[in-house]
Amino acid sequence: MDSLFNLFVRSVFIDNMIFAYFLGMCSYLAVSKTVKTSVGLGIAVTFVLVITAPLNWFVDTYLLKEGALTWLGADYADVDLSYLSFIIFIAVIAAMVQLVEMVVEKVSPPLYNALGIFLPLIAVNCAILGVALFVQEREYTSVAEVTVYSFGSGIGWFLAIVGFAAIREKITYSNIPAPLKGLGIAFILTGLMAVAFMSFMGIKI
Amino acid sequence: MSNFKLLKAPFNRENPITVQVLGICSALAVTVQMKPAIVMALSVIVVTAFSNLIISMLRNTIPPRIRIIVQLVVIAALVIIVDQLLKAYVYDVSQKLSVFVGLIITNCILMGRLEAFAMAQKPWPSFLDGIGNGIGYGLILVIVSFFRELLGSGSFYGHKVIPQSFYDAGYIDNGLMILPPMALITIGTIIWVQRSKNRDLIEK
């Protein structure tokens, strides 16, 4: 239990998807003009992460990894399909996003109106595929670990984009050198926020 | 636009990273040293060029409803091939790049160029557009990694360039350059320099 909590805190603050790995930067820069939209996107990303990462973990563990097909019989013990993992992961993500979109539309129209426009964007959000690949590379062993890690990464991403949007709203009226306006200052701001998040590095729980 | 222009525009005025804001995601984490950055840049060039070419050749046969999936499948297949080649021929670098090769799939440059260019243009211009955007992207990676490696570890492409006498005199490598935040700030500075030169790119 301790280690799960530890994993959560670390994935939120220290190995933050944006500040440590730059994943999901495209939508982070594009959709952070106002706090309201960025809250929507942040929730959508977290939601999709928690669904797809464990699913991809199952696919990897029981279908793709070397020896993963042993449950089919001893003859399949040597089959190694891991070279297909990229394509399968992205297919799972794209399919899940589509499915989530349809389900949300049916079940909860208000939620769909809030999240709807962001969902298609998410299929190509690097953070989603990134988490799936990190889970594969770090050889997590239980579905609990994977779920906690993906939830933590989602929350980390959420915090990053919401914080960033809040700062961006505030600096609209600041006197920034003209060539630095917009994109330039956005990068530098993100860099400074990353420095702030680095102070969590020594954290111990 | 002439073909040559297609190739050259993304280097500066239509640079995918600093102007089009595409494909920042997967790449910055590999800019601590120049070697992985160059290998990463080459991989992206190959994938952008060939995915543009293939999609452009198929453009009239692709049903619009499954367009995105078709594009993703083509990209993912190319990325897997590149990843397998890296593992076979430059094993040590492929270890350093780890998951970031896979993340080329979701690199927004690819989808962005496919949607904006290859779906509507003939194969040859699309191919050039892919190469051009790949190089424009690689250029930024190389510049960022040059500064990060020089200031962060005092070396250039793995060779020490700052003489020992400097260190003896009290010079210390800037450890902050190796950490992620400085990649972002370096890019911010590059954008600043570029826009000071091309003032029409300045955002209102």
Place this chain on the structure above:
Amino acid sequence: MFSNRYIFIYSSVMVILVAIALTIVAVLLKPMQEYNQRVEKMQNILISVHIESTPKNAEVLYKKYITESLVVNSKGEVKEGVNAFDLEMQVENKKKSEDKNLPIFICMSEKNEKYYIVPVRGKGLWGPIWGYVSFKEDLNTIVGTRFGHKSETPGLGAEINTPPFQNQFINKTILNNEGSFISVMVVKGGAPDSDMHGVDAISGGTITSKGLEAMVHDCIKEYTVYFSKIRK
């Protein structure tokens, strides 16, 4: 413009073509990738006894210095018919202690000293960490270590694969004065030079350091029965 049937056939054909192409590439390149992994493993084994190698000469050097390899179990019996080099600790560590195949590589150095090299594997902060530890003929004094990791935090936990950290292990011993196994501790805040069983932890990399300590302890412990047999 496009019928459902067309879409269905189109996507099926595409998936089949892509799958065939990828399988061909994967099968063609597999031998080279496996060769690279073998060479890397050889280099890691060699570096744990301080023999530098390049991917080109690793195989030659490996054949020259690593004269023997064997597999034992935790009861100290030598197992026949298992190739030590092909064993993967990742797989072995999941087995029960008594079922584990434990590889040992024996190196004859230039000075004609006999070194024993054993692989270790464990868990760091983020993911797996692994390495090789080599011992002198007394099976007590450490000759050298080589650690690796996949995704520890750069600048903190990732320091375990740097020479300053690894070289601390040289000449440390794993047995106390009474001759029982206590391994090497990673001491937070720094171990005194006189401590024969302690090395400095990485500041800021506590969890990785602790993981490494546990890895060295747990993996070498399996060998204790065999080692004490040899010592006699």
